[in-house]
Amino acid sequence: MSCPRFFSKTATEVVAHFVDSTEEFINLCSKGHLKEAVNRFKSEIWSDPTLFSHLIQSCTLKKSLSCSKQLHSLIVTSGCSSNNFICNHLLNMYSKIGQLQTAVTLFGLMPRRNIMSCNIMINANEQSGDLESARKLFEGMTKRNIATWNAMVAGLVQFEFNEEGLRLLSEMHQVGFLPDEFTLGSVLRGCAGLRGLDAGRQIHCYVVKGGFELDLVAGSSLAHMYMKSGSLVEGEKVIRLMPVCNVIAWITLIAGKAQNGLAEDVLDQYNLMRMVGFRPDKITFVSVISSCSELATLGQGQQIHAEVVKAGASLDVGVISSLISMYSRCECLDDSVKAFLECEYSDVVLWSSMIAAYGFHGKGEEAINLFEQMEQKEFEANDVTFVSLLYACSHCGLKEKGMEFFDLMVKKYGLKPRLEHYTCVVDLLGRCGYLDEAAALIRNMPVKANAIIWKTLLSACKIHKSTDMAGRIAEEILGHNPQDAAPYVLLSNIHASAKRWQGDSELREAMRERNVKKEPAKSLRLLLLNTPAGVPIRVMKNLRVCSDCHVAIKYISEIKNREIIVRDASRFHHFRNGKCSCGDYW
C-alpha cells in the first residue's frame, strides 16, 4: 500500500519535515536567535501563528524592550493580535520585562480576556508591588482556577498579609479547590512568618493529604515553618524523611539550626553538606558565618570568609553584614570596618551591623557618627538599629545622647520601644548614677519587666555601691525566680565591695535557707587540666563560670598559654590560674 502523495513527497515525509522544522525553529528561539528564526521560518509562522509564542518567550528571557516592540509589531501585521493565546503571552512578556503599564493597556484592549489573562495580570501587579490592583482583579473574577487562587495567596504572603493568606486558603477550600503544592508552599511561608505552629500543623495535614510530603518545595517550606516556629525536631524530621534533598533542603536545615541557637551543629551540618558534594551559596554562608559569630570562632570564620571570596559571594550585603558581626565578636574590629567599606550596595541591616560592632567595642562616638551618616543617606533606621545605638551609648556613658536617641526613635521614627530598648536605657541611666530614674523607668514602662532588666539595674547599683537599693531590687528579682542564684551573688559582691560583711553573711544564710545553689564550674576546670596549652576549644554549652559578671557565660573562645578566654554576650573574660579578669574567683 502506498501513501497519498503531496507533490513529490509522501504524507509521512511532509509530517516529518514539519516536525523537524518546528524543532529547529524552537531550538533557534531558545538560543535567542530571534532574527534567524523569523527569517527562516516566515511561512511556517504565518500558517501557524501559535509559533509566535516561542518568539515571545525568547524575547521575555532577553528582557529587551526594543526586541519586544519589534516582535509585537510583527504580530500585529500578521493579523493574529486578537488571538487570546498570543495576547496572553504578550501580557506575560511585558510584565516580565518590567513594562507593567504596557501590559495593563494591552489587557484593557483585549476583547475576550480569559482566566489566564487575569492570572498573568494578578502576578504582574504583585511583582511590581501593587497588591491592591491585584486584589481588585481577583475580586472581579467570576471564574477562577487553582492558579488564580495560588497567585493571590502568594501575593498576600509576599506582602506579609499572612493571616489573610491563610483565610484565603480556607475560602478556596470551601468553594471546592484543594490546595496544591504551590498553595501549600505559600501558606507555609505565611505560617513561618507568623510563627504559627498550630496553623502550620493543620497545613501539614493538607500536605500529607495531597501527597506532597516528598515534594522538595512543599517539604522544605514545611520544615522551615517548623523550625522558624521553634520546633526544630519536627522540622528536622520532615527533611530527614525526604528521599532526595537539594541544596535548599540542606540549607533550610542549616538555617533552622542557626536560628534556634545550635551554632555548633550548624558547622557540623555545613561540613557534612560539603562532603556530600553540595556547593554552598550566599544564603548558606550567611547562616554559617552567623554561627561562627555566635561561637566567636575566628579561625573557622576566616576560613569561611575565604570560601565566600572563592565562591564569588563576597559582594552580597547579607554576607557582609554577617561578616561584620563575626569579625567584631572575634575581636577584629578592623576587619569589620574593612568589610563594611568594601560593600558596594548598602542597606539598613548593613549599617546596623556596623553600629552594633562599634558599640560592642565601646566605640560610642563612632557608632553615633555612623548613625548620623545613615540618617543623611536617608536609610530608615529600624528597631534593631536603635538597640545597637542605645547599647553603644550606654557602654560609653553617653547619657544625653542616649536619651536623645530614645526620644528620636519614638517621636521621629514612630517605633514602639521593646524591652531591649528599655534595658539599654536602664543600663545607661544606671551606669551614669541615675539609679532612681532607672528604677522608676522599669516600674512605669508599658511593657512587662523581666529578670534581666532588674539585673541590669542591680549591676549599676554595684558600680555605685548602693547597697540599700540593691537589697530592694534583689527582692524584686527573686519575685521573678526565687531559685536564681545570680541576684544573691551580685548582692553578696556588692556587700563585700562595700565592706559590709554582716550583710554578706546574712545573705549566704538566706541562700542556704531557700536552698539556692550556685552552679560550680567543674567542667571548665576539667577542661583546663586536660587540654594542652595553645589548643583551641570550640564550644562548651551552658557553661557558667563567672559569678561576678552575673550573666551565664556560654562559650569558651580560645585557650592560650593556659589562659582561658570566655565570651558572653557583651564582653571577653580572661581567666588565668582560676581567676577571672573581672576579679571573681571560680
Added chain:
DNA sequence: ATAGGGTTAG
C-alpha cells in the same frame, strides 16, 4: 508559578 539568609539589650 512555588522553597532557604544578614543586624539586637544583660
